[in-house]
Amino acid sequence: MLLWIGAALLVAVLVVYFLICALLYRRLFVPAPPSAVDDFVFSPWEFGADYEDVDLTTADGINFGAWFFRQPGSPQTIIVSGGHKGQRSGVLGICVALWRKGFNVITYSYRSYPGSDRAPVTMGIREVLELQAAIAFARKRVKGIRLGLLGYSMGAVVSLLGAAGEPGVEALVLDSPFSDLRRELRENIHRRLHVPATPLIWMIGLWLRWRTGARLSECSPESVLPALEPRPLFFIHGGADEITGVHHSRLLHDAYRGPREIWIAQGSPHTGAYFADRQLYVERVAGFFARHLHLARAGGQLRLVEEDEEAG
Numbered sequence: 676m677l678l679w680i681g682a683a684l685l686v687a688v689l690v691v692y693f694l695i696c697a698l699l700y701r702r703l704f705v706p707a708p709p710s711a712v713d714d715f716v717f718s719p720w721e722f723g724a725d726y727e728d729v730d731l732t733t734a735d736g737i738n739f740g741a742w743f744f745r746q747p748g749s750p751q752t753i754i755v756s757g758g759h760k761g762q763r764s765g766v767l768g769i770c771v772a773l774w775r776k777g778f779n780v781i782t783y784s785y786r787s788y789p790g791s792d793r794a795p796v797t798m799g800i801r802e803v804l805e806l807q808a809a810i811a812f813a814r815k816r817v818k819g820i821r822l823g824l825l826g827y828s829m830g831a832v833v834s835l836l837g838a839a840g841e842p843g844v845e846a847l848v849l850d851s852p853f854s855d856l857r858r859e860l861r862e863n864i865h866r867r868l869h870v871p872a873t874p875l876i877w878m879i880g881l882w883l884r885w886r887t888g889a890r891l892s893e894c895s896p897e898s899v900l901p902a903l904e905p906r907p908l909f910f911i912h913g914g915a916d917e918i919t920g921v922h923h924s925r926l927l928h929d930a931y932r933g934p935r936e937i938w939i940a941q942g943s944p945h946t947g948a949y950f951a952d953r954q955l956y957v958e959r960v961a962g963f964f965a966r967h968l969h970l971a972r973a974g975g976q977l978r979l980v981e982e983d984e985e986a987g
Contacts, residue, residue, distance in 0.1 A: 696875055696879055696882070703796065703798060704886070707760055717764050718764065718767075719742055719771065726742050726743060726774075727745065728740065728742060729743055729812065731808045733804035733807070735801070737791065738791065739786060739805055739808075741781055741809055742782055743812070744770060744773075745779060749970070750819040751779065751823070751969070752779040752813050752820050752823070753822075753823045754781045754782070754783075754810065755769065755770055755773075755780060755782040755825045756783070756829075756831070758828035759796070759829040760796065761827075763782045763788075763790075766782050768949065770782050778970065783805055783806075785802045795886055798856055799832040800887075800890075800893045801889060802829070803840075806834070807837060821845060821969060822843055823844070823847065824847045827850045827851060828946055831850055831851060835849065835852060835896040836894075845906060845967060846963065846964060846967035846968060847903070847906065847907075848909045848963060849908060850911040850946055850949075851945055852896055852919070853896070854895075855896070857891050859919060859923070860876050860879070861876060864876070879891070897927060900927065900932075904933040905933040907936075908931055908935045909935070909936045909937075909960070910924040910927060910928045910938070912924035912925075913948055914940060916944055917945065924937060924939075
């Protein structure tokens with residue numbers, strides 16, 4: 676009798692284990708199903724921007740959509756990478772603001788997102804191929820290009836991983852990156868589920884490799900930092916971020932040996948610094964890129980940020 680009870684408990688534990696692993700894997704790596712409202716979003720047209728809607732293809736054959744905001748005669752170009760399972764319309768505010776400052780701007784949809792071919796999400800590992808295709812497009816379209824990258828959350832990770840293999844990238848702004856995917860998973864599992872994380876991460880990693888050929892260890896921005904030197908990095912992070920703790924940006928900032936800056940937006944949640952103070956955010960990001968990409972002119976003029984604002 677005790678043997679049967681023990682066996683039943685073991686089966687129950689295994690069922691719960693696999694169920695939790697499956698739910699976590701789905702949350703991270705399975706694309707959201709298509710929705711009837713996917714097309715009901717704002718586009719650059721609503722902002723009166725000079726832009727093109729372009730279709731691009733990655734090295735592994737994934738077709739995806741992008742918006743190219745044009746500033747004729749300006750070589751300064753910023754590629755904006757959005758967050759996990761988001762749409763490119765989610766970064767329209769900063770894209771339009773930077774375009775009005777005088778930059779060419781490109782933002783794009785990842786694989787599996789509306790406007791792109793469906794394929795597994797890989798938290799930045801394969802999404803780097805979309806960034807590479809966007810960079811190749813920018814080089815064809817912008818003469819004498821001076822290239823910067825701006826990324827949010829997973830998009831910040833994509834920017835770090837992608838720039839490591841693209842020496843033509845001259846400056847990066849990184850809003851709310853994680854330093855290593857395994858560390859990010861471990862911390863969130865401990866915080867939200869209060870269970871040992873290692874067995875769950877092991878199974879999730881096994882499924883990811885089986886489904887995509889990718890390894891969790893490939894998604895480690897801290898491991899590529901030496902390849903980014905001596906390019907300037909600007910880290911931005913919300914002080915109240917409960918998804919990716921602010922210590923991730925601090926760790927990357929402290930480990931980097933090239934020029935770097937960090938801005939902790941106190942009280943802001945994950946990727947919330949822009950919404951906490953849109954004007955200050957735009958001025959700081961545009962100012963950083965203007966300095967390092969040598970933008971001589973800026974639409975609306977770039978305001979100097981005061982020391983008390985810097986401290987914020």
